[in-house]
């Protein structure tokens with residue numbers, strides 16, 4: 011039953027850790043266990059009651075109306091009690107399992123938000139979705155294993171004791187089936203866990219493919235990739251179907267059919283045994299009734315146990331994947347524990363900063379520069395020269411280990427993260443919009459920002475012109491991603507989003523998207539306005555936009571190769587001059 015790939019010791023550690031998820035809800039599980047034990051006892055007592063009625067009153071015709079009504083009332087009460095116990099046991103166990111599941115999902119989601127960007131560079135989004143949805147569902151099935159083993163064991167043991175008390179030889183006959191049943195369970199669990207695992211792998215692949223095709227929809231259309239993507243999806247979908255079919259086959263063959271067959275065999279043997287016994291002694295009908303009911307009680311939990319045991323292995327595999335996320339140490343950069351600084355002037359200094367994403371390939375080499383409060387520093391360079399990487403480490407999206415970044419002369423790691431996030435406004439090329447409305451996308455769900463402030467910010471960056479034309483203006487619906495707006499409009503909203511927080515430092519990744527000249531001039535004017543009075547680090551793709559910057563840094567392969575004002579750099583006739591000439595040529 012155990013997978014070859016995960017050593018037994020590790021599996022038991024995983025199981026122990028998974029059970030810890032349920033610890034806060036142990037009250038529910040304990041009451042489920044107690045009620046299922048009580049249920050096993052009621053399941054023994056009800057046939058016993060009928061047996062007494064049949065043998066003492068029914069077959070010998072001594073039952074008065076009072077007795078008959080008495081038995082009927084007792085049986086009815088027993089049956090009601092049985093239903094209540096069944097409900098309580100199922101309900102408390104399932105609620106316990108669901109609550110454990112909710113807590114795992116929450117822990118996973120919280121952990122995802124502590125992981126650094128590196129984790130997301132290395133993990134496809136679809137597989138993360140699979141971890142948080144499918145794998146956590148598997149944990150639910152996994153917890154069900156314990157429920158079915160417990161209730162099954164109670165039922166089997168109590169049925170055996172009851173059979174033994176009625177007819178010892180018959181009970182041994184039934185018990186002789188146990189090794190066969192255990193073998194069937196073992197085989198089923200081993201085979202089906204393999205099938206289940208394959209099934210989940212295929213489902214995860216489906217998720218990845220679906221996610222990829224939604225994210226890349228425009229590229230897929232543009233490069234006419236629909237056919238390839240559909241074929242790939244169909245292939246994975248077909249493989250998924252094959253695993254589902256294998257599962258249905260195994261379930262149909264083993265789950266009820268085999269157990270029913272063994273049950274019928276046991277019943278035949280037991281009845282045969284009673285038949286033989288009746289040749290020598292009187293066998294009471296009630297005894298036969300009770301005994302055969304106990305045989306059914308003995309076999310009934312088997313298919314349940316079989317079915318859920320297959321989830322055990324699968325649960326361990328899912329648990330391992332979940333713990334891999336929970337234990338992942340690609341954490342988001344951490345600030346110094348006693349960080350308490352506040353940013354006052356917004357001076358920025360890079361001091362001999364070097365950086366690598368993977369710890370092997372150095373992307374930035376010994377970068378140093380100072381941006382005085384209120385100054386604009388433009389960063390230019392060819393694609394891949396490291397411009398965004400400067401922003402990535404300055405925003406503390408990625409950790410750097412060599413050199414220092416100072417803000418107001420203090421190490422950036424000495425500021426609490428909320429202070430950095432508050433005082434540093436980031437405007438990216440393409441701004442993500444959240445589901446909600448225009449106003450909520452500007453205030454970004456910060457209730458302290460008033461409607462008046464939102465409108466003032468929008469007016470300041472001149473986003474108000476287009477917002478006022480929308481139906482419902484600031485309450486116009488925004489869908490996830492904000493794709494109903496043009497990229498220029500999204501830029502303007504993101505400017506307003508930044509302005510409303512009034513940051514000391516601005517970090518800009520200038521849009522390269524082709525926008526109409528009117529929006530373009532709105533954007534340029536918006537940028538000029540938000541830069542005023544703020545230290546700005548701006549990646550510029552069009553050099554014309556940073557002509558007036560106090561400093562321009564030219565990057566090449568992660569190194570600063572030139573540094574100065576627009577005029578100084580042009581006079582040098584170096585890399586900047588070449589870039590400028592190139593762009594002048596393009597625009598002419």
Ligand SMILES: Nc1ncnc2c1ncn2[C@@H]1O[C@H](COP(=O)(O)OP(=O)(O)OP(=O)(O)O)[C@@H](O)[C@H]1O
Pocket residue numbers: 131367368373391392393394395396397398399400
């Ligand atoms: N998340 C990442 N993981 C690993 N390597 C990365 C990552 N992001 C960028 N790189 C690498 O770092 C180098 C610099 O990339 P960066 O994005 O900083 O360049 P850039 O100058 O901003 O380019 P562009 O103008 O095209 O945006 C490139 O070689 C790139 O392959």
